[in-house]
Amino acid sequence: MIDIRDNWRVALLVVFLLISAFALFSPTLAADDGGEGGNVAGGSNVTNLQYGLELSGGTRVRAPLVGVTAEGVDFGGDDTRTVEQNVAAELENASPADVIARSGGQPEQQSTAQPQSEPSNTVEVTAEGVTTDDLAAGLDAAGYAYEADGLREGVTETTRQEVVRILQNKINEAGLSGGTVQQVTTAQGDNYVLVEVPNQDASSVRDIVSERGTVVIEAYYPTENGSDYARDVVLQQDDFQSIGTAQEGDGGGAYVPVTVSESVAPEFQTAMQDTGLAQSGGTRCTYQADASSTEACLLLVVNGEVTNAFGMSPGLADSMRSGEWAGNPVFQLQTTNVSEAQEVSINLRAGALPAQLDFSQDSGGTTSYISPTQGADFRVNSLLTGIIAVLAVSGTVFARYRDVRVAAPMIVTALSEVIILLGFAAGIGYPLDLSVIAGFIAVIGTGVDDLIIIADEVMAEGQIDSRRVFQSRFRKAFWVIGAAAATTIIAMSPLAILSLGDLQGFAIFTILGVLVGVLITRPAYGDILRALTTVDR
Amino acid sequence: MVEFTVPEIDYTRYTNRQLAAIPLAVLVVALLIIAGWYVMTGSPVNQGIAFTGGTEVQVAIDGPQSEAEQQIRSAFSAEPESIRSVPAQSVYVVTFQSEPGSESVGATELERQADDAGLDVRSISTVSASFGGDTQTLALGGLAVAFLGMSVLVFAMFRVFVPSIAVVISAFSDIMIPLALMNVLGIELSLGTVAALLMLIGYSVDSDILLNNHILRRSGDFYESTYRAMRTGVTMTLTSIVAMVVMTITATLFGIQLLAAIGTVLVFGLATDLMNTYMLNLSLLRWYKFEGVNR
Numbered sequence: 001m002i003d004i005r006d007n008w009r010v011a012l013l014v015v016f017l018l019i020s021a022f023a024l025f026s027p028t029l030a031a032d033d034g035g036e037g038g039n040v041a042g043g044s045n046v047t048n049l050q051y052g053l054e055l056s057g058g059t060r061v062r063a064p065l066v067g068v069t070a071e072g073v074d075f076g077g078d079d080t081r082t083v084e085q086n087v088a089a090e091l092e093n094a095s096p097a098d099v100i101a102r103s104g105g106q107p108e109q110q111s112t113a114q115p116q117s118e119p120s121n122t123v124e125v126t127a128e129g130v131t132t133d134d135l136a137a138g139l140d141a142a143g144y145a146y147e148a149d150g151l152r153e154g155v156t157e158t159t160r161q162e163v164v165r166i167l168q169n170k171i172n173e174a175g176l177s178g179g180t181v182q183q184v185t186t187a188q189g190d191n192y193v194l195v196e197v198p199n200q201d202a203s204s205v206r207d208i209v210s211e212r213g214t215v216v217i218e219a220y221y222p223t224e225n226g227s228d229y230a231r232d233v234v235l236q237q238d239d240f241q242s243i244g245t246a247q248e249g250d251g252g253g254a255y256v257p258v259t260v261s262e263s264v265a266p267e268f269q270t271a272m273q274d275t276g277l278a279q280s281g282g283t284r285c286t287y288q289a290d291a292s293s294t295e296a297c298l299l300l301v302v303n304g305e306v307t308n309a310f311g312m313s314p315g316l317a318d319s320m321r322s323g324e325w326a327g328n329p330v331f332q333l334q335t336t337n338v339s340e341a342q343e344v345s346i347n348l349r350a351g352a353l354p355a356q357l358d359f360s361q362d363s364g365g366t367t368s369y370i371s372p373t374q375g376a377d378f379r380v381n382s383l384l385t386g387i388i389a390v391l392a393v394s395g396t397v398f399a400r401y402r403d404v405r406v407a408a409p410m411i412v413t414a415l416s417e418v419i420i421l422l423g424f425a426a427g428i429g430y431p432l433d434l435s436v437i438a439g440f441i442a443v444i445g446t447g448v449d450d451l452i453i454i455a456d457e458v459m460a461e462g463q464i465d466s467r468r469v470f471q472s473r474f475r476k477a478f479w480v481i482g483a484a485a486a487t488t489i490i491a492m493s494p495l496a497i498l499s500l501g502d503l504q505g506f507a508i509f510t511i512l513g514v515l516v517g518v519l520i521t522r523p524a525y526g527d528i529l530r531a532l533t534t535v536d537r
Numbered sequence: 538m539v540e541f542t543v544p545e546i547d548y549t550r551y552t553n554r555q556l557a558a559i560p561l562a563v564l565v566v567a568l569l570i571i572a573g574w575y576v577m578t579g580s581p582v583n584q585g586i587a588f589t590g591g592t593e594v595q596v597a598i599d600g601p602q603s604e605a606e607q608q609i610r611s612a613f614s615a616e617p618e619s620i621r622s623v624p625a626q627s628v629y630v631v632t633f634q635s636e637p638g639s640e641s642v643g644a645t646e647l648e649r650q651a652d653d654a655g656l657d658v659r660s661i662s663t664v665s666a667s668f669g670g671d672t673q674t675l676a677l678g679g680l681a682v683a684f685l686g687m688s689v690l691v692f693a694m695f696r697v698f699v700p701s702i703a704v705v706i707s708a709f710s711d712i713m714i715p716l717a718l719m720n721v722l723g724i725e726l727s728l729g730t731v732a733a734l735l736m737l738i739g740y741s742v743d744s745d746i747l748l749n750n751h752i753l754r755r756s757g758d759f760y761e762s763t764y765r766a767m768r769t770g771v772t773m774t775l776t777s778i779v780a781m782v783v784m785t786i787t788a789t790l791f792g793i794q795l796l797a798a799i800g801t802v803l804v805f806g807l808a809t810d811l812m813n814t815y816m817l818n819l820s821l822l823r824w825y826k827f828e829g830v831n832r
Contacts, residue, residue: 186671202648202661368662381791385784392783396776399541434795442736449743449773456769483694483746488739490686494679506732
């Protein structure tokens with residue numbers, strides 16, 4: 001008769017094993033996109049485990065962004081467009097498009113995370129070959145004061161977020177499932193952009209990341225006879241001096257501010273007048289609803305496809321008709337909400353990044369590519385290596401105890417720790433990498449050590465005749481195990497917390513394994529051992 | 538089937554000085570090697586490309602080894618720092634060290650060259666020198682913090698100086714001796730070996746705590762407690778050594794460098810731990826138990 005109250009530790013272990021098995025094998029929890037390793041090799045879809053690049057094949061690129069930044073710049077009342085032009089004019093190898101001025105004081109900017117990191121006006125130059133000294137000289141020449149200690153390598157948080165968003169879009173558009181882009185910060189405070197794309201080699205990822213799409217703005221307007229519509233390209237991508245980030249409007253909507261280069265502004269203005277877009281009272285565009293009955297529109301065309309359509313506001317139309325607009329060629333593309341505005345901003349850039357990834361050798365970047373064959377090999381071979389190591393442990397334990405009742409549960413318990421960890425990894429979708437597998441090995445190693453301590457302690461000096469004796473011996477064994485577990489956790493925690501480094505997975509899984517071991521599996525082994533060694537006496 | 542039992546050693550035949558002399562001498566030799574390495578190369582250990590920066594390319598080539606190496610050398614414009622072959626698979630690991638100052642060839646360029654030469658590229662990874670430097674700081678910092686944290690915890694648990702310092706010295710020696718052996722055997726410091734050194738802190742403390750616990754907290758004769766602790770502790774360490782030897786061999790055959798590196802360092806470290814725990818730590822404990830307490 002098995003009493004649950006006596007064997008609650010074993011019951012707990014069984015419950016955890018069932019949960020893990022569910023997380024591992026249940027099709028309801030399967031990843032939507034087939035997982036990172038989904039289509040690499042056959043037979044890997046039996047479980048819900050996600051594999052990292054080392055075990056599935058793919059490319060990982062980690063690179064900083066090209067650029068220098070001056071913080072605390074006094075714009076002296078000029079708007080950001082003027083600042084960009086003035087600074088660019090003083091820099092040899094930067095065009096106005098390479099200079100980004102941001103006024104941190106504007107309330108709109110605070111919606112983009114971390115307001116405290118950009119409390120002041122900043123000027124960034126994202127052209128290659130511009131040093132902080134160049135920027136300082138440029139700012140001096142243009143007559144803008146800046147904080148002496150505000151000059152630094154790198155770009156602002158806002159720019160990094162934009163880059164990450166644009167890259168993620170490009171990767172999604174390229175149809176690469178499972179590709180991720182994220183920002184990482186090293187322990188030294190350096191910022192990197194990390195791009196991971198399964199099943200692609202390094203050069204194709206580089207191509208995707210640096211590729212530019214074509215984007216044009218077309219005027220869409222009714223022809224003279226009134227029944228047909230004509231489409232004319234009125235602006236090319238190069239005609240924009242700057243494309244702003246999405247901003248929230250006062251009246252609830254959102255907009256993207258854009259600036260047209262002064263050289264093409266008069267031409268654009270004339271085209272707007274000729275096509276009837278800049279008619280008195282502006283135009284209302286209903287292109288998306290019905291393209292054959294709308295008033296004249298401006299169309300945003302990305303890679304040949306119309307992505308957005310805009311009408312013209314009465315105020316803008318008036319200033320174009322009077323010819324004033326070309327003197328200050330700025331307009332806003334209005335949208336109904338911020339996410340739509342972000343979309344427009346990204347479309348306008350057509351994959352052009354505000355700052356490029358720096359692939360030069362001394363940049364601090366890393367690239368790694370694992371071929372899918374190699375990944376599949378590693379996956380199978382590391383599993384085999386693990387199994388062989390477990391067999392070696394089993395052999396040694398049997399040789400030492402010569403008692404299946406002691407040794408067999410030991411192996412089963414050690415393996416169940418790995419199953420629980422695998423279930424955990426599958427449950428949270430943590431991608432398995434070689435470093436995580438190294439963590440599993442560390443867990444089996446310390447696990448078996450602890451089980452040997454429990455076995456020796458419990459069976460010391462012959463028979464165990466009462467539960468009290470057993471409990472007291474078990475508690476003694478546990479002091480050692482707890483102490484050893486605490487030191488392992490302390491030893492691993494720095495690596496688990498630091499956000500960079502391939503050892504993070506190793507540290508996290510070693511700590512988790514030790515916790516699972518001490519709290520769940522190793523106590524259960526004590527109960528199993530008691531059942532096997534006391535009952536039949 | 539083989540059977541092993543832990544032999545009972547007659548410790549009374551040896552003085553504390555005799556017992557402690559051997560591990561301490563080995564530790565001194567290890568420290569000398571590391572110091573010598575530092576003087577000669579400017580770095581206490583051989584560092585792999587994860588720390589110095591560089592590129593590692595793995596290519597699969599069928600055919601005899603000398604021919605394959607020739608093919609590899611002609612394929613790349615840069616001179617490889619080393620070419621190693623992976624047994625059991627026709628895979629070659631080619632590394633290019635990034636020399637400070639010189640223009641080195643990037644991953645994309647190498648990938649193109651390998652493709653042009655018709656080599657089957659299994660993997661490429663590039664680490665830039667400055668990133669390698671950051672990783673080095675991180676790894677060493679992590680190791681130092683881990684060691685300090687362990688020391689503080691050990692002192693907090695035992696609350697007596699001699700047994701605690703014995704554990705800390707053993708752990709220190711358990712890390713230093715494998716490091717020196719890595720230098721001698723030409724094993725580079727990699728992320729895998731750093732992981733192994735961190736694991737060693739845990740393993741080393743395991744058996745030391747067990748020994749201290751048996752001797753200090755249990756009633757009974759010193760030698761009897763020692764034997765009981767040894768029976769458990771030696772079993773533990775031997776089991777781990779067997780597992781790691783087997784893992785190292787399989788991982789080397791399969792060409793999984795990370796696991797092979799971890800296995801090798803752990804085998805060194807665990808063997809060192811056997812010596813340190815049952816000679817150095819034990820002699821310190823015996824001195825503390827029989828002479829130190831009375832003072």
